[in-house]
Amino acid sequence: MAAYKGRNVVERHFNLAKQWRGLSTRYDKLAITYRAAYILCACIA
Secondary structure, three states: OHHHHHHHHHHHHHHHHHOOHHHHHOOOOOHHHHHHHHHHHHHHO
16 A cells, blocks of 8 residues: 555656656757756656
8 A cells, every 4th residue: 555655646746747848748859958857847846
C-alpha cells in the first residue's frame, strides 16, 4: 500500500509536467534549456 502511494505521487507529478507545452513537445533544442524548464516546473508544482 505504501508503494502505491509513492507511485501515485510520481505519476501525478509527471502528468503535471506534461501539461507544460515546452516539456511535453520538447521544443527546446538545447538540453540545458530543457532541464531549466523542467526544474522550474518542479519548483512551481
